[in-house]
Amino acid sequence: MLISTFKYLIKESVGFVLRKFQVHVLIKKLNNNKSLYFVFNYHSFSKYNNYKIKRGSILETGYGDNFDKQIKFFNKHFKFSYPEVFFESVSTNQHSVLVTFDDGYKDNYDMALPVLQKYNASAIFFIVTALTGSKDMLMHDKIRFLVEQRKISKNYLDIPNKINEGENLYDEEVINKVNSVFAEQKIPKRSLMNHDELNEICYKGFKLGVHTHNHNPLIFLNKESQYYEIKSCIDYLSEIDSIKYIAYPNGLVNDMVVEICQDLELKYGFTTQRGFNIKQEERLKIKRIGINVSDSLNVIVLKLALNYIKGLY
Numbered sequence: 001m002l003i004s005t006f007k008y009l010i011k012e013s014v015g016f017v018l019r020k021f022q023v024h025v026l027i028k029k030l031n032n033n034k035s036l037y038f039v040f041n042y043h044s045f046s047k048y049n050n051y052k053i054k055r056g057s058i059l060e061t062g063y064g065d066n067f068d069k070q071i072k073f074f075n076k077h078f079k080f081s082y083p084e085v086f087f088e089s090v091s092t093n094q095h096s097v098l099v100t101f102d103d104g105y106k107d108n109y110d111m112a113l114p115v116l117q118k119y120n121a122s123a124i125f126f127i128v129t130a131l132t133g134s135k136d137m138l139m140h141d142k143i144r145f146l147v148e149q150r151k152i153s154k155n156y157l158d159i160p161n162k163i164n165e166g167e168n169l170y171d172e173e174v175i176n177k178v179n180s181v182f183a184e185q186k187i188p189k190r191s192l193m194n195h196d197e198l199n200e201i202c203y204k205g206f207k208l209g210v211h212t213h214n215h216n217p218l219i220f221l222n223k224e225s226q227y228y229e230i231k232s233c234i235d236y237l238s239e240i241d242s243i244k245y246i247a248y249p250n251g252l253v254n255d256m257v258v259e260i261c262q263d264l265e266l267k268y269g270f271t272t273q274r275g276f277n278i279k280q281e282e283r284l285k286i287k288r289i290g291i292n293v294s295d296s297l298n299v300i301v302l303k304l305a306l307n308y309i310k311g312l313y
């Protein structure tokens with residue numbers, strides 16, 4: 001707890017200095033002759049999903065306002081663009097950004113949508129179709145939450161590294177144990193967006209993308225299961241939107257997955273590899289910057305700077 005607060009304060013302070021010196025403006029100036037594409041990867045507004053940053057009770061409220069500040073900041077300094085516009089247009093010096101939300105939690109609809117509309121942002125929502133409309137949490141979110149609460153051992157975090165014939169990556173035993181311990185927790189129920197809400201997202205001009213049917217990391221599945229996971233998700237979402245984007249669960253992709261995406265006419269694939277993108281980027285291996293809705297603007301500038309450096313090498 002003490003260490004995480006200390007780490008948080010360091011991040012804040014370094015970010016404060018970088019923002020003071022307008023490093024985000026400097027990055028744009030250094031790249032006058034080419035266009036950079038920063039893609040931000042969000043998940044949800046729940047503190048239970050911000051498991052990667054342990055900062056105690058600091059900044060655990062007011063996410064909506066904070067998200068507004070973040071999108072306002074992107075809008076002020078960059079141009080919002082969908083991938084087909086960024087990658088396929090010929091203009092240079094149009095440093096662009098895109099907002100992406102993975103997993104399809106309902107707070108995306110409740111809290112993100114109004115803000116994204118207000119700033120006329122470009123945003124893609126990546127949906128896990130087996131869970132649409134349910135009152136549940138994704139299995140890996142339950143596991144991370146329970147590990148953080150010390151209710152189950154850390155071993156549960158290990159992704160089963162196996163080729164799986166069926167639809168479930170986790171053994172029945174693991175699923176039952178996690179679900180039973182999870183049911184004992186006194187936390188508010190979470191919901192995932194339903195068909196109508198997804199419809200409305202598109203109606204308001206935003207886009208939907210594949211996050212597979214069950215959110216199993218594709219590289220651990222055999223080709224048949226990979227195909228099933230992607231195709232079922234496309235089939236569901238195609239009733240709502242024309243689907244050309246995919247965000248790989250856990251960001252994990254291999255050649256076989258890329259091949260399937262090409263066969264199914266998905267044009268743009270999003271990983272969790274950090275960095276920025278240029279026009280020559282492999283379209284099915286787009287890099288993203290992980291952002292929490294609770295990140296301050298100082299932390300955002302720090303992440304931009306770190307991802308810029310990372311992208312250079």
Ligand SMILES: [Zn+2]
Pocket residue numbers: 102103211215249250
């Ligand atoms: Zn995900």
